[in-house]
Amino acid sequence: MKLSKLVWKELFERKNQVVTGLLAILLGITVIVAMRNITFYSEKAVAQELDALGANILVLPKSVTLQNYYSADIQGQEFPEEYVNRLANSNIQGVDNLSPKLAVPVQIANHKFTLTGILPKSEFQAKALWKGAGIFSRPTGCGTVVNIPGLAPKDPKETLVRKRVIDTLNENEVLAGADVANSLGLKTNDNISLLGKSFSVAAVLPQTGTVDDSRIFAHLHTVQQLSGKGKVLSVIEIVGCCDQISKGLVSKINHLLPETKVVTIGQIVDTQIKTNQMMSSLSLVFIAIIVLVGGAGIANYMYANVRERRREIGTLIALGAGSGFVLRMFLYKAILLGLVGGISGYLLGTLLALLLGPRIAGIAVLPMPTLIIWALMISVIIAVSASYFPARSAARLDPCTTLQEI
Amino acid sequence: MLKLENISKTYNHRHEPLTVFDRISYEMLDGDFISIVGPSGSGKSTLLLMLGGMMSPSSGKVVIDGESIYDLPPNRRAEFRRQKIGFVFQTFNLVPYLSALENVQMPLFLAGLSEVEQRERATSVLERLGLGARLAHKPSELSVGQQQRVALARMLANDPTVVLADEPTGSLDPETSAQVMDFFEEINHEGRTVVIVTHDPTVAQRAGKMLRLGDCKVPYYEQTPVWASVV
Ligand SMILES: Nc1ncnc2c1ncn2[C@@H]1O[C@H](COP(=O)(O)OP(=O)(O)O)[C@@H](O)[C@H]1O
Numbered sequence: 035m036k037l038s039k040l041v042w043k044e045l046f047e048r049k050n051q052v053v054t055g056l057l058a059i060l061l062g063i064t065v066i067v068a069m070r071n072i073t074f075y076s077e078k079a080v081a082q083e084l085d086a087l088g089a090n091i092l093v094l095p096k097s098v099t100l101q102n103y104y105s106a107d108i109q110g111q112e113f114p115e116e117y118v119n120r121l122a123n124s125n126i127q128g129v130d131n132l133s134p135k136l137a138v139p140v141q142i143a144n145h146k147f148t149l150t151g152i153l154p155k156s157e158f159q160a161k162a163l164w165k166g167a168g169i170f171s172r173p174t175g176c177g178t179v180v181n182i183p184g185l186a187p188k189d190p191k192e193t194l195v196r197k198r199v200i201d202t203l204n205e206n207e208v209l210a211g212a213d214v215a216n217s218l219g220l221k222t223n224d225n226i227s228l229l230g231k232s233f234s235v236a237a238v239l240p241q242t243g244t245v246d247d248s249r250i251f252a253h254l255h256t257v258q259q260l261s262g263k264g265k266v267l268s269v270i271e272i273v274g275c276c277d278q279i280s281k282g283l284v285s286k287i288n289h290l291l292p293e294t295k296v297v298t299i300g301q302i303v304d305t306q307i308k309t310n311q312m313m314s315s316l317s318l319v320f321i322a323i324i325v326l327v328g329g330a331g332i333a334n335y336m337y338a339n340v341r342e343r344r345r346e347i348g349t350l351i352a353l354g355a356g357s358g359f360v361l362r363m364f365l366y367k368a369i370l371l372g373l374v375g376g377i378s379g380y381l382l383g384t385l386l387a388l389l390l391g392p393r394i395a396g397i398a399v400l401p402m403p404t405l406i407i408w409a410l411m412i413s414v415i416i417a418v419s420a421s422y423f424p425a426r427s428a429a430r431l432d433p434c435t436t437l438q439e440i
Numbered sequence: 441m442l443k444l445e446n447i448s449k450t451y452n453h454r455h456e457p458l459t460v461f462d463r464i465s466y467e468m469l470d471g472d473f474i475s476i477v478g479p480s481g482s483g484k485s486t487l488l489l490m491l492g493g494m495m496s497p498s499s500g501k502v503v504i505d506g507e508s509i510y511d512l513p514p515n516r517r518a519e520f521r522r523q524k525i526g527f528v529f530q531t532f533n534l535v536p537y538l539s540a541l542e543n544v545q546m547p548l549f550l551a552g553l554s555e556v557e558q559r560e561r562a563t564s565v566l567e568r569l570g571l572g573a574r575l576a577h578k579p580s581e582l583s584v585g586q587q588q589r590v591a592l593a594r595m596l597a598n599d600p601t602v603v604l605a606d607e608p609t610g611s612l613d614p615e616t617s618a619q620v621m622d623f624f625e626e627i628n629h630e631g632r633t634v635v636i637v638t639h640d641p642t643v644a645q646r647a648g649k650m651l652r653l654g655d656c657k658v659p660y661y662e663q664t665p666v667w668a669s670v671v
């Protein structure tokens with residue numbers, strides 16, 4: 035016989051009561067684990083999306099929110115293309131890349147896509163006016179954009195994916211996002227008709243996991259012309275130099291273009307962080323509820339267990355057990371309950387996250403082994419603290435009264 | 441040697457003091473076989489619990505082998521119970537979720553023996569009581585007589601020098617009851633002090649000495665016969 039064996043046997047003898055006692059804490063841990071798991075992977079997905087976005091400053095129409103932009107829902111509000119010239123002709127330092135864009139919705143064979151007009155870098159350079167501005171005359175690369183080895187040099191069309199700029203794009207060429215190409219069965223050099231004009235697919239862009247995947251990119255001026263909107267833009271994506279951003283690049287651009295909204299990706303991240311903070315304070319509230327309800331469930335079970343085992347406790351004392359032994363026996367049991375609750379809560383919560391993640395957050399979720407440590411810690415701490423008073427009452431039982439009552 | 445020195449015991453029964461023993465003294469010799477008889481409520485169980493280090497008297501001393509056990513700190517007294525005292529209860533008080541073997545292992549486990557030693561000793565004691573084929577049975581899977589034998593094995597496992605039994609034959613048929621008494625006689629012959637509380641005159645008769653307790657609700661000085669008489 036060992037203490038652990040003794041406690042296990044007793045637990046097994048009264049399984050149903052144990053399950054009832056653990057129910058609250060088990061459900062609580064399940065929900066926390068599922069929540070943390072899904073939050074983690076949605077944060078990660080957001081981070082990836084932002085990283086893939088490449089640009090770190092956005093110039094948007096005043097009424098467009100970050101969420102609109104983030105969800106690619108920026109159609110319908112525009113500002114003049116002339117702003118690009120203003121920006122390029124200014125003496126603002128620290129702009130590595132500029133990418134003016136116009137997004138219009140298109141429908142091809144029941145599929146809805148966004149046709150995005152972009153301006154290839156060669157045309158910036160062709161304009162003598164812009165050359166003198168010095169924006170692209172400096173060596174580039176002080177921005178946040180990272181070159182993925184092998185990707186950019188291999189195919190110049192794919193630089194769009196990471197650097198937000200592309201060197202050349204003819205008036206009758208399009209770049210197809212990965213999802214577009216997939217659902218339409220497009221390949222390089224295929225022909226496609228958009229807004230009444232025939233284009234040839236110059237390249238299919240690699241999968242990025244962002245809104246870019248469901249976009250078709252064409253020359254800005256072609257899109258402006260076909261949509262009949264004139265010389266307008268829906269966004270200017272800017273790759274700014276990080277140290278210049280901290281020296282007030284954003285407010286300088288804002289000053290230059292007062293009719294627009296200039297935001298940094300940092301602000302998007304901040305909003306995301308706020309959402310996550312809300313989530314985590316929500317899970318704090320949840321933890322508090324679990325501590326109370328789960329703790330009450332366990333304390334209740336433990337008191338009932340002590341009451342039920344009065345005679346057994348008296349007998350053990352008669353056999354030579356001290357009150358320390360009785361206390362240890364119940365605390366050990368509390369630890370076991372905590373472990374059982376933590377592990378099963380972790381397993382159930384992970385299962386829930388794996389099932390619900392793709393449905394409610396639209397993201398793939400993987401099990402997170404680190405959460406098991408949290409689950410166990412919370413569960414064991416609650417179980418032991420809730421069991422302390424019942425355990426102490428057991429250790430203080432008068433063995434004689436328990437033996438005398440029939 | 442087991443000595444009661446000027447023992448008094450007063451219970452607080454619903455805020456009314458109830459004196460069960462008032463300054464009594466008695467001495468048991470090593471190897472004594474004593475039965476305690478008396479009407480219900482006369483304090484037989486109380487006396488046994490006090491002898492076993494389970495309940496402290498209101499005043500006076502219980503001295504076993506020269507040590508006043510209620511002057512020991514509680515954990516030393518628990519150790520004392522583990523080493524010297526063997527209890528048997530009328531209701532057996534077997535642990536319901538443990539097998540016969542595990543029940544007998546309990547006092548050995550509490551005394552700190554290794555699992556292997558526990559199992560060996562418990563098995564041999566159970567075999568001595570004729571339960572070698574019932575080691576894995578739970579109490580609920582045993583007859584009443586078998587349950588009592590498991591309880592006797594558990595009491596004997598720690599090789600106690602003093603055996604205290606509270607109505608050990610109270611729920612047994614006469615035949616089984618006689619077997620149990622044979623067992624007590626046997627372990628008494630091994631040199632152990634045996635104290636048995638009983639209602640049954642035939643059981644009481646088999647002990648070498650008999651202690652008769654009066655009705656505790658009657659004031660002590662009015663009691664006849666006096667609290668102890670040795671047969
Ligand atoms: N824990 C207790 N609290 C109050 N009174 C008790 C308690 N235990 C026993 N008594 C009283 O003490 C007297 C002796 O009890 P007990 O020793 O159990 O007698 P017996 O075993 O001879 O029947 C009884 O009157 C009983 O009611």
Ligand SMILES: [Mg+2]
Binds near residue numbers: 485486
């Ligand atoms: Mg009694």
